[in-house]
Amino acid sequence: MRFRLSETPFDPAATREWLMRDEAGAYASFEGWVRDHHQGRAVLGLRYESYALLAEREGEKILAEALERFAIVEARCVHRVGDLGVGELAVWVGVSAAHRDAAFAACRYIIDETKARVPIWKHERYAEGDAGWLHPEPPPTQG
Amino acid sequence: MRFRLSETPFDPAATREWLMRDEAGAYASFEGWVRDHHQGRAVLGLRYESYALLAEREGEKILAEALERFAIVEARCVHRVGDLGVGELAVWVGVSAAHRDAAFAACRYIIDETKARVPIWKHERYAEGDAGWLHPEPPPTQG
Amino acid sequence: MNRLTVLYFASLRDAAGRADESVDTDAADLRGLYAALRERHGFALPAERLRVAVDGAFAHWDDAPRAGSEVAFIPPVSGG
Amino acid sequence: MNRLTVLYFASLRDAAGRADESVDTDAADLRGLYAALRERHGFALPAERLRVAVDGAFAHWDDAPRAGSEVAFIPPVSGG
Numbered sequence: 001m002r003f004r005l006s007e008t009p010f011d012p013a014a015t016r017e018w019l020m021r022d023e024a025g026a027y028a029s030f031e032g033w034v035r036d037h038h039q040g041r042a043v044l045g046l047r048y049e050s051y052a053l054l055a056e057r058e059g060e061k062i063l064a065e066a067l068e069r070f071a072i073v074e075a076r077c078v079h080r081v082g083d084l085g086v087g088e089l090a091v092w093v094g095v096s097a098a099h100r101d102a103a104f105a106a107c108r109y110i111i112d113e114t115k116a117r118v119p120i121w122k123h124e125r126y127a128e129g130d131a132g133w134l135h136p137e138p139p140p141t142q143g
Numbered sequence: 144m145r146f147r148l149s150e151t152p153f154d155p156a157a158t159r160e161w162l163m164r165d166e167a168g169a170y171a172s173f174e175g176w177v178r179d180h181h182q183g184r185a186v187l188g189l190r191y192e193s194y195a196l197l198a199e200r201e202g203e204k205i206l207a208e209a210l211e212r213f214a215i216v217e218a219r220c221v222h223r224v225g226d227l228g229v230g231e232l233a234v235w236v237g238v239s240a241a242h243r244d245a246a247f248a249a250c251r252y253i254i255d256e257t258k259a260r261v262p263i264w265k266h267e268r269y270a271e272g273d274a275g276w277l278h279p280e281p282p283p284t285q286g
Numbered sequence: 287m288n289r290l291t292v293l294y295f296a297s298l299r300d301a302a303g304r305a306d307e308s309v310d311t312d313a314a315d316l317r318g319l320y321a322a323l324r325e326r327h328g329f330a331l332p333a334e335r336l337r338v339a340v341d342g343a344f345a346h347w348d349d350a351p352r353a354g355s356e357v358a359f360i361p362p363v364s365g366g
Numbered sequence: 367m368n369r370l371t372v373l374y375f376a377s378l379r380d381a382a383g384r385a386d387e388s389v390d391t392d393a394a395d396l397r398g399l400y401a402a403l404r405e406r407h408g409f410a411l412p413a414e415r416l417r418v419a420v421d422g423a424f425a426h427w428d429d430a431p432r433a434g435s436e437v438a439f440i441p442p443v444s445g446g
Contacts, residue, residue, distance in 0.1 A: 013154075013156035023178060035168035035241065087163065107171075
């Protein structure tokens, strides 16, 4: 399993070690952190829900695509589900490769595709007391 | 100091914390690891030497440029000097931003400029017993 | 008539007041199934904004509902 | 005659057999200073492949050597 959902906080220092290989000279990673604002509104925290079965399958597919498309050594992604506070780690992507071009490109691909395709939904709680699901318009390429 | 030279191993889990801000939703990082090969030759280890005074000034300049050019929150870079074995962390770049576009772009800028401009030199020891300094041709844009 | 299970997520689950339900449908395709459930529960999102999955794999709106299957309507995602 | 200190790094230091030396020079510019030292130590790299720094800041090859300054010849870098 290269893609995982995690119901509890996880340590990116530990997941990073999954990528280590003697032939890898470059490691690129991305983390999504819970921000204190969204589109001008103060955010207190959020909840991520997923359709776990499909999310894990689609996540695996994205990581397999990245390994196919880019000259990388290994790639992983972990996405939190459940309740998160401001500053908490929401998603982590890590890629190791011989060279940095491929590491950056694959890391970017994985986070972009994960955000566009994996059935996970964000429910934000605002400082004003209300809350809501985020159902953004998909980018044009997603049809 | 946003750019540092380190004569001893350092922990990227600790340096990552320098970037944490409640307004930051994205964190991109890059690490260079000592590979076991270079241009087809087996590498046992290497030594990085620097002109420390100029390296720290030029590194600070690169990080200031990144903060000026990209919509980021914070950025840091640490580069090892001294003797390193295969698998060891040679350089770390971390960037936090509200959004991932700027985080990725700034992270890429910082590692590219560091490799092109900061006076640090790599001395590789090869499995065949010889060793040598790497003085690559600078990219065309560097003149 | 086909009996199947429907899963609701995020705003669809809030609107339906439930995470899943058993449904008897004579719709010719999944598009028709969603149209009927949208009317029943007052879903705000049109089918064009959703994707549909059957038994844990993305499917097509033109597919016919299969008895015993698990159908999920996937609102626009917002992970990451 | 200007007396200044020259710093050598990487392959230049190996070729010179030292990390720095005190030099008396009557060269008109830093390019001329490097040419003289290249001949003395047999440096492989031509000035075109190097950068030059004075007192910890990048300088120009056309700059005149200053007495008491610290001049560094910077071979192509290979950090990262």
